[in-house]
Amino acid sequence: MEKSSKLGLILDGIVKNNPTFVLVLGMCPTLGTTTSALNGFGMGVATMCVLNLSNIAISAVARFIPDKVRIPSYIVIIATFVTLVQFLLQAYVPSLYETLGLFIPLIVVNCIVLGRAEAFANKHSVIDSACDGLGTGLGFTIALTAVGLVREILGSGSAFGWHFMKGDGMLAFVLAPGAFLVLGYLMVLFRKLTDKA
Amino acid sequence: MVYFLILFSAVFVNNVVLAQFLGICPFLGVSKRVNTAVGMSAAVMFVMALATLATYLLQNYVLVPLHLEFLQTISFILVIAALVQMVEIVIKKISPPLYQALGIFLPLITTNCVVLGVAIQVVANEFGFINNVDAMGNVTHMMNLAQAVVFAVCNALGYGVALILFSGIREQLELSDVPRPFQGVPIALITAGIMAMAFMGFSGMV
Structure with missing residues (x-):
């Protein structure tokens, strides 16, 4: 894995080290924001932006940060980008901002972002870190969209906002229990599929 | 009465883990044994009460008067990180047995979104069952300081209830x-x- 290509780095984050299905990181937004496919997608993209920007910034400044204060410094860098994304969403997509609510400031404590900073960005070049951020972010976005899509289909009988069914679906899938169940079963499916390959 | 409503709502109705999806990582991570679950819940309760107290004061006496609300995310997470560090040092000094019991959980709490999540909710949300009168004489649904701290403790209790029940089930699952x-x-x-x-x-x- 030492000499992996840029594309390899991106693919690695999507399949082999998928943050949601394999590493089981960042569970709170995965469960909390995936009431529909679009919400999951929005959260995924917001996290991906923060992850990419923080990976780039941290890999650029990592050698100037003393080892002992690195975690607080990373948190400040991440929090800055989160605030930025928060205001951009509030200004340009207020409806998404309203639905995601609390989970946007909580990107700060998303273990994926700090995890990639600590495990990858602080020892790799800026370009590699950007690729890693893109791959991990895409993996996260795909996972969130998938969970959101399944919950939306079962829970409200629609997909990406398009109603293909009359009436409502099973409400439980939009509410809390459905989040846990859908994520659990999707994780089983992902394991089953990647096991064979 | 209002404190009872806060307790009931935080522990059962809006349980942080099972209804709001906060703190899922430690919920899955440290729930394999009942006694570690108890330790983690105690540590969360301790930190959450202090953190909510600190961030409530910070929001209402520093950020709002100075119109610096946009620094909320950054300043809250820094306060929480510093607080966790400080709590760790103080407990180590004054009560080694407690440190033995809680020590390993404390660093984990900084990235536990329950603490930041509840701190933000307290200063940002309105709660329908709360009717306080503010300095101008208007009725407000925001919490006051005492209610905020009670709210934090009750949320931590709800976290503990979910975590301990869940760890009991997981011990059985292993068999x-x-x-x-x-x-x-x-x-x-x-x-x-x-x-x-x-x-x-x-x-x-x-």
Whole structure:
């Protein structure tokens, strides 16, 4: 894995080290924001932006940060980008901002972002870190969209906002229990599929 | 009465883990044994009460008067990180047995979104069952300082209830024969889903 290509780095984050299905990181937004496919997608993209920007910034400044204060410094860098994304969403997509609510400031404590900073960005070049951020972010976005899509289909009988069914679906899938169940079963499916390959 | 409503709403109706999805990582991570679950819940309660106290004061006496609300996320997370560090040092000094019991959980709490999540909710949300009168004489649904701290403690209690119940189930799960792809996290998530369904019975009560 030492000499992996840029594309390899991106693919690695999507399949082999998928943050949601394999590493089981960042569970709170995965469960909390995936009431529909679009919400999951929005959260995924917001996290991906923060992850990419923080990976780039941290890999650029990592050698100037003393080892002992690195975690607080990373948190400040991440929090800055989160605030930025928060205001951009509030200004340009207020409806998404309203639905995601609390989970946007909580990107700060998303273990994926700090995890990639600590495990990858602080020892790799800026370009590699950007690729890693893109791959991990895409993996996260795909996972969130998938969970959101399944919950939306079962829970409200629609997909990406398009109603293909009359009436409502099973409400439980939009509410809390459905989040846990859908994520659990999707994780089983992902394991089953990647096991064979 | 209002404190009872806060307690009931935080522990059962809007349980942080099972209804709001906060703090799922430690919920899945440290719930394999009942005694570690108890230790983690105690540490969370301690930090959350202090953190909510500190961030409430910070928001209302520093950020709002100076119109620096946009620094909320950054300043809250820094306060929480510093607080956790300080609590760790103080406990180590004054009570080594308590440090032995809570020590390993404390660093984990900084990245536990329950603490930041509750701190933000307290200063940002309005609660329908709260009717305080502010300095101008208007009725407000925001919490006052005492209510905020009680709210934090009750949320931590709710976290503890969910975590300890869940760890009891997981101890049993280890002895059962689970199909291979389900082993570990997936079966835990499905169990949590069924627990969340049970907790849904409380919804709409407050």
